[in-house]
Structures are given as structure tokens and as C-alpha cells.
Amino acid sequence: MDVSCDLEVDVNGEEIFMVDKKVVCSYSGKINKLFGKSKRGTRYLKVIFHDFPGGAESFEIITRFCYNKGKIEINPVNVSTLYCAASYMEMEKSVSGNENLFELTEKSLEDIRYWTWSELLDALRLCQNLMPVASSSGVIDKYLDSLIGRVASSCETSPCPSTSSADSSGLRLSCDSKSTESLRNSVFRATWWFEDLAAFEPFLIETLVKQMVTKNLDHGILSKFLFYYQKARFSVAKTMDEKCKTMETVIEMLYLLDLSCISFKTLFGMLRVTLNLKISKCSRNELESMIGSQLDQASLDNLLLPSPVGSSYLYDVNLVLRLLKSFISKGVCCIPLTRLRKVASLMDLYIAEVAPDPCLKPSKFLALVRVLPESARDSFDAIYHATVMYLEVHSGLSEEEKMKVCSGLNYEKLSSGACRHLAQNKKFPLKSAGQALITQQVKLKNLLQETNQASPYLDSPCSFVDTENPGNEDQQIVLYAGKLDLSTENEKLKEHLQGMQWRVLELEKACRKMQNQMAKMLKSRVSSHNSARSLPRLCS
Known part of the structure; x- marks a missing residue:
């Protein structure tokens, strides 16, 4: 030729x-x-x-x-x-x-089903250098179909000849009994392929996992593989770009899985790793969304993440706010009350931890308090104590800024002790102290009324007058104490009624004491400020 x-x-x-x-x-x-x-x-x-x-x-x-x-x-x-x-x-x-x-x-x-596991892996590795034709021509799909079929059947049969082994898989389980041997075998059958596939490039892993999800492979196993893959790739990555691409791929694939099958602890571990990576905004949002939706499983240590480089404040408050907003994104009514209150308790601890930060702005402190609905908390005492710490550290705040910080308090959910402490605390603005006292007095009056209504034996009214402030009719507390006919009642009922009467007397003393303390405090504050500021009207 x-x-x-x-x-x-x-x-x-x-x-x-x-x-x-x-x-x-x-x-x-x-x-x-x-x-x-x-x-x-x-x-x-x-x-x-x-x-x-x-x-x-x-x-x-x-x-x-x-x-x-x-x-x-x-x-x-x-x-x-x-x-x-x-x-x-x-x-x-x-x-x-x-x-x-x-x-x-x-x-x-067509003879791919007769290939060994090693031959199949080698063919896939080679395809990584044949892109994009390998993808468009469909040859990768042929290989992945065969690979996924072998992985799916590995729970019932032994894996094909492989470069993996029990030792190389990283599993070190005791074989002292038949049960531990059975457990070892079951775990090995589910994860034997992890190490072999960890060498693939992220784009190939993305295609692989998507097909595995389509074929309904166990999401728990897939999430464990993705975590394994991320660690394995990071150990050999030479550049930050390689790490970012790996992390973005893993997050995107995890986002396709059932959240209940994903380790929450490991997600937070990934979040800490991403603090030093410039991953895409989309990937970061997906990771925060997965964590936020399960925030009731978090601990205080999980949330205490350092602030981004260049920030003045100690902890990443903005990140925690985003996680909280993600937690309630589907609506508070859709969240069980037990989960909601668990997150509220966690936030009480977190707010107390970040309150002493001198660089934490009032708007951020208030945002942390208000991000959850008031129904999430039975008591606001923890928030009050955090507010005390915040005002002590931020002593230079104006009266207006202090009122803004205190606006996050629900005075009706403060205990009597917290209200008394607030009324005497000069760090708090006068208006806030007045609100606390008014709320506490209303609670005392309501409690007295409930006590009276609860006892059918109190039939004749008598009034108790505050002897320390005679003539002040607004500070009278009306009690109902009648003649008690206990001739037909047993000793248990008698003790119950006596205890109720003692409780009423204690409430009277507490109310009088609070009124006197508040009056003295208001007088001293007015004189120290040398101003004609109008004070809130206190009701008895």
C-alpha cells in the first residue's frame, strides 16, 4: 500500500x-x-x-x-x-x-460482568483522564452500574477479588465471640469498598453517589462513605482548591440523603473544617441547613466556634443565628415543644457564654434572645442573668441602648427572686426596674386571688392594711379569712388549710418588702440623676 x-x-x-x-x-x-x-x-x-x-x-x-x-x-x-x-x-x-x-x-x-473488581477500578481510574468524552459516551455509566451492583450485593455475598482487605479497611473489631465475629462480618460487608473508591476524583464520586441514591442504597452507609472520603482526600490534598472541591462535593451529596441517617457530630466536625476553607456560598448554606435542622442535638461546645478572621468579637454569633433561623425555618408550629425547649435551654447557655464579650453589639445580643419565640422558655431567669453580665461588661451603654437590651426580657416569666434583684440593680434602666416590679405585684395579687378562690372555707372578708405606709389605700391587700369549721374534717385537710394561710402571710410580707425597697430605690435614683424624669406608676 x-x-x-x-x-x-x-x-x-x-x-x-x-x-x-x-x-x-x-x-x-x-x-x-x-x-x-x-x-x-x-x-x-x-x-x-x-x-x-x-x-x-x-x-x-x-x-x-x-x-x-x-x-x-x-x-x-x-x-x-x-x-x-x-x-x-x-x-x-x-x-x-x-x-x-x-x-x-x-x-x-458486554463482558464487563466477568471483570475482576480490580479491573473495574482500573477502568474507572482511566476514565478520569478521558473526560468529558467518557461521560458523554456513556462508558462511565456502564462501569458505575457494574460497580454499584457489586456493592449492593455485598451484604449478601462476599466481595469480588479486591485490593481491600479486613486489615486495610481500618476496622479493628474483636473476634472473641460469635456475636462480635458476626458484627465484624456485617460491618465489613457494608464498608469493604470505602478505601478502593476513596482514590477517585470528586466529579466521579458525585456521579457515583447520585446513582447509588437513585438505586436506593442505604443512606447511612453512603453518609459514612462520604465522611471517609473527605478525610482520605484531605490527607493527600496538596492545595486548598483541592480541599474546597472535595468538601463541596461531599456536602452536596450529603444534602441528597436522609438527615436522620447522617451523623450530627460529624457534620459539626465538617463545619469546623470549613471555617478555614473558602467553599462556595451554596455549599456553606447546605451544610448549615443540615446542622440547623437538627440543632436540638447540639451541645454548647459545638456552638462555641471562633469568629471569622478579621472580626473583633470572640465567637461566631452570626453563624449561630443562621443555624437557629434554619431550625425554625419550617415554622415554630411544626417543631415539637420538647425540641424547641431543648434548643432554648442550649441558647440560654450560649448567651451566658457570649454575654461577657466586650465587642458583642447590643443588636446581636438582642437577636440571640429574640430569635426563638417566647413560648420556647418557661422561665427567663437565665436570660436575665446573661443580661446582668452583658450590662456589667458594657457599662458605657446609653439609657436607650440599655432599654433595647432589656426589651428581650419577658418580665412575666421572671421568678420573684429575679424581679427583686432587677429592681435593686442600678445597672438596669429605671423603666425596666419599674416593669419588673409592676409585673411581680400583679403576679402576687393574682396568686392571692387564686388562693382565696381555691378555699371554699373562707366566707367572711377582712382587709389587711400596710402599717408601714398607713393611709395608702392603693397598697392594701384584701384577704378572705373566715371562721373555719373543721369539726367534720380530718387532720390532713386541717394541715392543708393551715399551710395555705401561712403561704398567704408570706406573700403579704414579700409584697410589702418589695414596695418599700422599690420606693427607696426610686428616691435615690431620682436624686442621683438630678432630673425631673417621670417614673412609671406602680400598682399594688
């Missing part, structure tokens, strides 16, 4: 080949379209390929196939390269009746 080198082929800038145009055209539909009608002997024919799958080495194999009259040995080692190159060169159509390389490789791929 008359062979000439009349076609110059530049392959991805790696190497230049001089080939016979007629020979290559007889097998390649792409070359035939470009130069099939050009006359032989035409000089300076040249083609440049920028994305030839497999590069110069792959093109050389194709030329050997063409010069060898369509004869080539096809095996698991080279079938991926031949399949992708044949697809790129449009060799799926017979030209001049010659051998069809695309059909030959497709026929070879």
Missing part, C-alpha cells in the same frame, strides 16, 4: 503526528468529513485537536488500529481508551467497509 504522510495532527499541544490522510479517513468519520474530498498530494493539511480523550498516547493507539487494517487486541486495560477515542473520532460508522472500532469496543464492554 502506498503510504504517505500528508496530514499533520496536533494532539492537545502534546505531540504532532504525521499520518496518511487516506488511511485515517477510511476509519474515522471526523477526519473524513474534514479532508475526505481534498485531493491527494495537497500540501499543508493540518488538524488541531484541543480535547482529544487520553491525549497523544490515545491518538497513537488509534493510528495503530488504522494502519493495522482494523486489527487490535481489546481488553479491560485499553477498552476505555479505545471506546472514548472511537467516539471522539466518529468511528461508530463504517467507512469504506472497514472494521468499526466503536462496535468492537461496545461488544467487549
